[in-house]
Amino acid sequence: MTSPSPRPIAAIRLDGGRLCLDFVNTIHDRFAAGPEDYLATPERYVEWARRTGALGSDEDVAPPGSGEARLMKDVRTLRDALFRVLAASIDGHPLPADALRVANAWLLEARKDQALGPDGQLVQSGPRGDARRPLKCIALDLVDTLEAARAGRLKLKHCANQTSCGWLFADTTKNGKRRWCAMQTCGTLSKMATQRERSQA
Numbered sequence: 001m002t003s004p005s006p007r008p009i010a011a012i013r014l015d016g017g018r019l020c021l022d023f024v025n026t027i028h029d030r031f032a033a034g035p036e037d038y039l040a041t042p043e044r045y046v047e048w049a050r051r052t053g054a055l056g057s058d059e060d061v062a063p064p065g066s067g068e069a070r071l072m073k074d075v076r077t078l079r080d081a082l083f084r085v086l087a088a089s090i091d092g093h094p095l096p097a098d099a100l101r102v103a104n105a106w107l108l109e110a111r112k113d114q115a116l117g118p119d120g121q122l123v124q125s126g127p128r129g130d131a132r133r134p135l136k137c138i139a140l141d142l143v144d145t146l147e148a149a150r151a152g153r154l155k156l157k158h159c160a161n162q163t164s165c166g167w168l169f170a171d172t173t174k175n176g177k178r179r180w181c182a183m184q185t186c187g188t189l190s191k192m193a194t195q196r197e198r199s200q201a
């Protein structure tokens with residue numbers, strides 16, 4: 001799944017509009033024959049987490065060392081589960097039980113790090129340097145995102161480029177008619193395809 005020259009994390013598109021959606025969108029293109037995994041290594045995962053704010057810019061993460069394979073398995077398992085939960089929610093299907101189990105396990109881990117502060121506010125603390133902190137933030141963001149969708153503050157959608165892209169996004173436009181993960185990528189591809197069909201006809 002690793003591309004021969006992985007694109008820099010700084011160049012990765014964050015079109016989902018929510019942390020949990022951008023996490024799911026770290027596979028490009030999801031439905032392509034040889035998809036690129038943006039988070040192919042622990043270093044890239046940490047860099048991505050910093051870029052998206054799931055990890056503080058000043059927050060160091062202990063190198064996973066021998067736990068590297070386990071960490072990356074956790075990343076991939078949660079990402080797959082979240083894709084299935086969000087896709088089911090978009091399609092109006094019941095959320096798959098096995099994917100929910102994974103999401104709920106991370107939610108529980110996230111809740112363990114929550115405490116009421118002296119000012120009466122809920123704070124997310126947890127051990128410093130915890131490499132799994134971004135996964136916990138993502139699980140919490142999933143709850144917020146589903147709640148926002150239920151409340152009508154955003155619309156969860158599949159990118160209309162279903163032949164390859166497979167990205168998900170939060171449509172917050174007033175008319176709720178956004179179709180593409182991004183106009184500059186899938187929107188343009190679709191326009192070009194339509195023009196080609198027209199000129200061939």
Ligand SMILES: [Zn+2]
Binds near residue numbers: 161167180
């Ligand atoms: Zn797309």
